[in-house]
Ligand SMILES: *[C@@H]1O[C@H](CO)[C@@H](O)[C@H](O)[C@H]1NC(C)=O
Ligand SMILES: *[C@@H]1O[C@H](CO)[C@@H](O)[C@H](O)[C@H]1NC(C)=O
Ligand SMILES: *[C@@H]1O[C@H](CO)[C@@H](O)[C@H](O)[C@H]1NC(C)=O
C-alpha cells in the first residue's frame with residue numbers, strides 16, 4: 606500500500622468477531638474491524654487538484670468520519686472532486702440496523718457521466734455509524750476513490766461564491782443572451798423535438814418568455830424541453846449576496862435523472878437569474894441534451910425551489926394536475942374515456958412516461974402522485990441536498 610494512503614487511513618484494530626448487543630449475540634466483525642476514511646480530500650466537496658491515490662487496496666470494510674463526512678456520498682460526485690478523476694459513490698439508501706448487511710451498488714463517475722462503472726457493494730448500519738465494503742474493484746486501471754458525503758458548509762467549493770465574472774462581456778447582470786423558446790420549457794412535451802445545446806456559445810444566459818424564468822431544480826423527465834435528455838439544475842438558486850456560485854446541471858437519460866452532468870455558474874441578479882454553462886457533456890453520437898426552463902406551470906416546494914408538473918402530455922392531457930405542498934401533485938381525470946381503463950393505463954400505456962413520473966397509489970378518479978420521489982428513493986442522486 607502506498608505510504609500516502611496509509612497516512613490517510615486510520616485502522617481500527619479491535620480484535621473481536623462477535624459482540625453482545627442487547628442480549629443477543631451478533632456476529633458483526635465488520636462493525637469493529639474496518640478502515641476509517643477521514644481525510645478531507647475524501648469529501649465530495651473537495652475540488653483541489655487530483656493527486657491522491659487509488660482505493661485499489663481498500664479491500665476491508667470501511668467507514669467515513671471527520672472532514673470526509675460520516676456517510677458515503679449517495680448522489681453523483683463530479684469527476685475531479687474527492688481527490689480523484691473517478692469518484693465512487695453509493696447508489697441507494699442507507700439501511701437501518703435491523704436490516705443487517707445489505708447489498709447496494711457503487712457507482713463511479715467519469716467524463717461527465719455519473720455512473721460509468723458500477724460494482725456491487727455492501728453496507729451495514731452499525732447503529733451510530735455505517736460500514737461499507739466493495740465486492741470487487743471497478744477496474745485495475747482506474748484511479749477511483751470512494752467519497753464521503755462531506756460536511757455542509759465546510760470545504761464546500763460548490764457552495765462557495767466564486768466571485769469572479771467569467772466575463773467576456775463584463776457584468777453578467779446587464780449583458781446576457783436570452784433563452785426563451787416555448788419548446789425549451791420543462792412542461793413542453795414532444796416525441797420528436799430533439800434539439801441540442803452542444804453548440805450554444807459560452808456566455809451568460811437568462812431564461813425568459815415561454816421557456817420560464819429560471820431552470821427547474823428537480824428532475825425533468827425525458828422528452829421534455831424539446832429534447833430527449835433535459836438538463837435541470839441540481840442545486841439551489843443563489844441569493845443576490847452569494848453572487849456567482851457553481852452548481853451542477855443534470856441531464857436525464859430514460860429513468861436516470863442524472864446520467865450526464867455539467868457545471869454551471871449561476872448568479873441571482875435580484876429580479877432574474879443568469880447562467881453560464883460549463884463544458885458540455887460530449888458523450889453520445891446523437892446529441893439530444895438541452896438546458897431547460899421551468900415553463901409556465903412550475904410548482905414551488907417548501908424551500909421555494911421551482912419544479913415541474915409536466916401535465917401537458919401529448920397527444921391529449923387526460924388528467925389535470927395541480928401543485929400541492931411537499932412535492933405532491935394531485936391529479937384528476939378530466940373525463941372517463943370508454944375503453945381506456947383507469948389512471949394507470951392512460952398515461953403509461955400510451956407513452957411510457959407516466960410510469961416514470963407518477964406513482965399512482967390509488968386507482969380512482971382522484972389519485973395522488975408523488976412525482977419523481979419514488980424513483981429518487983432508488984436514484985437518490987437527484988436530490989439537491991448535497992448541493993445546498
Ligand atoms: C492545479 O490546478 C490549477 C488550476 O486548475 C492549475 O493551474 C495547475 O496547473 C494545477 N496543478 C497541477 C499540478 O495539476
Ligand atoms: C480485519 O479484516 C481483514 C479483512 O477483512 C482481515 O484480514 C483481518 O484479519 C481482520 N482483523 C482483525 C483484527 O480481525
Ligand atoms: C469518528 O471520530 C470520532 C472522534 O475522533 C471517534 O470518536 C469515532 O469513534 C469515530 N468513528 C468512526 C466510525 O471511526
Ligand SMILES: *[C@@H]1O[C@H](CO)[C@@H](O)[C@H](O)[C@H]1NC(C)=O
Nearest residue numbers: 700701702703730732733734
Ligand atoms: C441506523 O439505523 C437506525 C434505525 O435502525 C436509524 O435510526 C439510524 O439513523 C441509522 N443510522 C445511524 C447512523 O445510526
Ligand SMILES: *[C@@H]1O[C@H](CO)[C@@H](O)[C@H](O)[C@H]1NC(C)=O
Nearest residue numbers: 765766767768769847848849
Ligand atoms: C466579491 O466581490 C465584491 C466586489 O467585487 C467584494 O466587495 C467582495 O468582498 C468579494 N467577496 C469575496 C468573498 O471575495
Ligand SMILES: *[C@@H]1O[C@H](CO)[C@@H](O)[C@H](O)[C@H]1NC(C)=O
Nearest residue numbers: 819842843844845846873875
Ligand atoms: C434572489 O435572491 C433574493 C435575495 O437575495 C431571494 O429573495 C430570491 O428568492 C432569489 N431568487 C431566486 C429565484 O431564488
Ligand SMILES: *[C@@H]1O[C@H](CO)[C@@H](O)[C@H](O)[C@H]1NC(C)=O
Nearest residue numbers: 922924925926927937938939
Ligand atoms: C384543472 O384543475 C384546476 C384546479 O382544480 C382548475 O382550475 C382547472 O380549470 C382544471 N383544468 C381543466 C382543463 O380542467
Ligand SMILES: *[C@@H]1O[C@H](CO)[C@@H](O)[C@H](O)[C@H]1NC(C)=O
Nearest residue numbers: 963964965966967975979980
Ligand atoms: C407508491 O407509493 C406508495 C406509498 O408512498 C408505496 O407504498 C408504493 O410502493 C409506491 N409504488 C410504486 C410502484 O413505487
